[in-house]
Amino acid sequence: MKIRLALLATLIFSIASSAPSLAAGERFALVIGNAKYPDADAPLKEPINDARDVADELKRDGFIVDVGENLTGDGMRRAFDKLYGKIKPGSVALIFFSGYGIQSNRQSYMIPVDAQIWAEPDVRRDGFSLETVLGDINSRGAGVKIALVDASRRNPFERRFRSFSAGLAPVIAPNGTLVMYSAALSSVISDNGSDHSLFVRELLKEIRTPDLMAEEILNRTRVGVTRASRQEQVPWISSSLAEDFSFSPGGAPRPSNALPAPPPAEVAVTPPAPPPPPPAPPVKTATAPTPPPPAPPKPAEITLPPPPPPAPTIVQPAPTTPPSPSALALADDPTIKGLNDKLDKDPDDAAALYRRGQVFASKGAYDLAIKDFTNSLRVNPKDVEAYNNRCWVRTVVGDLQAALRDCNEALRLRPNFVDALDSRGLMNLKSGQNKNAIADFDAALKINPRLTSSLYGRGLAKKRNGSIAEGDLDIANAKAMDPNIVKEFSEYGVQ
Missing domain, CATH: 1.25.40.10 (Tetratricopeptide repeat domain)
Structure with a gap:
């Protein structure tokens, strides 16, 4: 009987500090694509392909990338902990998440594939708060944090809430943070039926443009998405960066009144870590995920009760x-x-x-x-x-x-x-x-x-x-x- 929350695919993107001492910082990325949610009628088409394409691009840009596909709650927690363990003062930390997201209590949550969400408190129990993740990255010494969130989808959990709060919420983030959502605050978008999202397609096109700084790349991405969608989808950006940052390892920062941006360090690229196996599947439905997670068993059929008597008895x-x-x-x-x-x-x-x-x-x-x-x-x-x-x-x-x-x-x-x-x-x-x-x-x-x-x-x-x-x-x-x-x-x- 519950009115759905309208909500989410989320991406987070973190990058190292603006102080001169961070010039030699390594670049680390965690890229997550969650597509197979048992509560949804069908797997999402976009997140896995988008995550793989983003990971490939970030590797070319000098990031050490871990990739997770269809991660459970335990899998996402281990992936975040692994990222936190790598960060040192001066590191660049990037998190990309594509899947379902939910706004709850004025925070945005990334949802793992095994989330059991039947009431709003379950969101805070099973989801991962964007603000919390950014805070944890910041506390470990990353100076520039960038969060890109592609989770503004109509999700299968929103019908379970009697209150309504669509889309994602604004982020209260530490200094040195650049945040981008694929759609406007508190709004949701429909899947375009393609194997790749419009947001990621425009983002990758702009990242590959030489001599652009991060803020300019995201602003150009917003313009591209807005035009391509005929203003149906307008990404949201918030920045507290103190200076320019370039995704490209060879990109020279432009002059500014702030301290000069550090050139990115050359780093070795490591292959993505395989996602961990999921725990026991939810009881409602199950769809067989693509490797690496094994397919959860299908629950037993439940016989529906017969429909109530016809109209005259009511x-x-x-x-x-x-x-x-x-x-x-x-x-x-x-x-x-x-x-x-x-x-x-x-x-x-x-x-x-x-x-x-x-x-x-x-x-x-x-x-x-x-x-x-x-x-x-x-x-x-x-x-x-x-x-x-x-x-x-x-x-x-x-x-x-x-x-x-x-x-x-x-x-x-x-x-x-x-x-x-x-x-x-x-x-x-x-x-x-x-x-x-x-x-x-x-x-x-x-x-x-x-x-x-x-x-x-x-x-x-x-x-x-x-x-x-x-x-x-x-x-x-x-x-x-x-x-x-x-x-x-x-x-x-x-x-």
């Missing part, structure tokens, strides 16, 4: 939600304003319609959210996320017959879709179909035993069905995991 309660804010009242919201601009140019932009529907739903503008999800489905009739989110919103406002159709369609398109089971369970609970609600919540909890909303909903349904002790136990366990769950359900009109 009693429509009176709407219990407060009046929705109007489109005019929300027009000044920066995220909505940006999406409005996109939709003015292309009213059939399904991704923008979907994202605006999420924002409207998170702000209680349910009628507007339903309209946007409906228009998104008109353009893309197989968008299971839009069906599930419309089911959830319709359930909240009490349009239960329509909600049931949406949830059933989502489950037809994606059997065992845990969020649609959770949403349909709520719909059954509101309509008084307690046995069907228990069946839906049971199925959802078999897939994810930590899904608090299904656990709490099942407890309510069990109590209504006469199993008081079992229901009280579910409710107590759900409240222990999420103390706000009672208030949340009361806002849905369920107590």
